[in-house]
Amino acid sequence: MIKNFNILRNSWKFFAISIAILILANIFNGILSISSFEKIYTDSLISIYKDAAVSLQRTIERPIQFGKPLDKFYGMNTLLEQFKEKHPKISDISIILPNGEILYSLDQDKVQTVIPQKIISGYFHGKKKIFKGLYYIFLEIRNRKKETTGFINITFKKSVVKHYINLMIKWNLDKLATTTLIVSALLFLSMVWLIDFKTGRFKRKHLYYLLFLFLGIGQIVYSYYSINYLHKKYVDIVYLKTLSIQSQLKTEIEKFLRAGISISKLNKIDKRLRSITDSTSYIDNIYILNANKQLLYSAHDKSLPSLGVNTMGSKQILQMPIKSKELISGYIQAKISKTAIQRKIIEIILDSSTVLFISLVFITELLFFMFIFV
Numbered sequence: 001m002i003k004n005f006n007i008l009r010n011s012w013k014f015f016a017i018s019i020a021i022l023i024l025a026n027i028f029n030g031i032l033s034i035s036s037f038e039k040i041y042t043d044s045l046i047s048i049y050k051d052a053a054v055s056l057q058r059t060i061e062r063p064i065q066f067g068k069p070l071d072k073f074y075g076m077n078t079l080l081e082q083f084k085e086k087h088p089k090i091s092d093i094s095i096i097l098p099n100g101e102i103l104y105s106l107d108q109d110k111v112q113t114v115i116p117q118k119i120i121s122g123y124f125h126g127k128k129k130i131f132k133g134l135y136y137i138f139l140e141i142r143n144r145k146k147e148t149t150g151f152i153n154i155t156f157k158k159s160v161v162k163h164y165i166n167l168m169i170k171w172n173l174d175k176l177a178t179t180t181l182i183v184s185a186l187l188f189l190s191m192v193w194l195i196d197f198k199t200g201r202f203k204r205k206h207l208y209y210l211l212f213l214f215l216g217i218g219q220i221v222y223s224y225y226s227i228n229y230l231h232k233k234y235v236d237i238v239y240l241k242t243l244s245i246q247s248q249l250k251t252e253i254e255k256f257l258r259a260g261i262s263i264s265k266l267n268k269i270d271k272r273l274r275s276i277t278d279s280t281s282y283i284d285n286i287y288i289l290n291a292n293k294q295l296l297y298s299a300h301d302k303s304l305p306s307l308g309v310n311t312m313g314s315k316q317i318l319q320m321p322i323k324s325k326e327l328i329s330g331y332i333q334a335k336i337s338k339t340a341i342q343r344k345i346i347e348i349i350l351d352s353s354t355v356l357f358i359s360l361v362f363i364t365e366l367l368f369f370m371f372i373f374v
Helices: 002-010 012-065 076-086 117-124 158-194 204-258 269-279 338-373
Strands: 092-096 102-105 134-142 148-157 283-290 295-298 317-324 327-336
Touching: 012 076, 012 134, 012 148, 012 158, 012 204, 012 338, 076 092, 076 102, 117 134, 134 158, 148 158, 158 204, 204 269, 204 283, 204 317, 204 327, 204 338, 269 283, 269 295, 327 338
Parallel strands: none
Antiparallel strands: 092 102, 092 148, 134 148, 283 295, 283 327, 317 327
């Protein structure tokens, strides 16, 4: 028994290096997955805030187009405060001149300070949107001649994104621990099975085959969970973005209702709905219904989808009530595009497959050196 124990103990180096290879491969896989998720989430969060600010942009541009000076805009601070109340995670929202000077801000200490031109121009040229730990979003304010008279500037802290990245890191560590324990157990049992306790040797070639198999399976399982995680998070992001657009549209319509305009007599609403679907690939159609859920308007001439198990139940159709004087006057329904989600899932699978292939090549190279030197 003691002899057998010593034989197993002498193989600890092989076992430890094998597990180290698995951990390194999983960490490599995890880093690439986290990087992919960070880009998806950051871009989506920027898109949500940008879409939400379109309504504010329209509100500001109307009087500007009739000649009202931007630096004498009565009630601007109230508009900014209302936006902040709806989006509490933003750090600040301000109105700036083309040269970067801040005219209005929720943080009064920032008024008359200047945002560097490289941040503004960089944003519109698709360059990095982060500066000193803050993400910057800009929307142009234009006059009747389509000239830029200023910008809406929204900032939010990097920590808003990091919070969700940290959740994914925790998820990755949990999966890393699980796959490592399972592969460790399989590898240990294989070593016991392949060791010849009479000679103190083991079938090295067979063990390497099994080692590659177990490490490969560990990577495949890890990649499978990673794809499912990214898929779920992307779908959640699509729902959040869709709800944000619905909320913005709801605010616009309810303004007309409070002014005494009937929901059945909204002027050019079809054009507004079409502009939304044309600019958002993940929304197939948007419908406006009356209180009895009869179709009034839609972005495209399509019949109202039936609200069966595969629509409302699976959140393919998101519905939001429109109210007037605390009474429901109608509903906004947004039909999420299955095609857009499937296209993104395929993109995630292809990215994950590339990462998996690189990880397997990485494992193969490490095993090759291990076979030579260990």
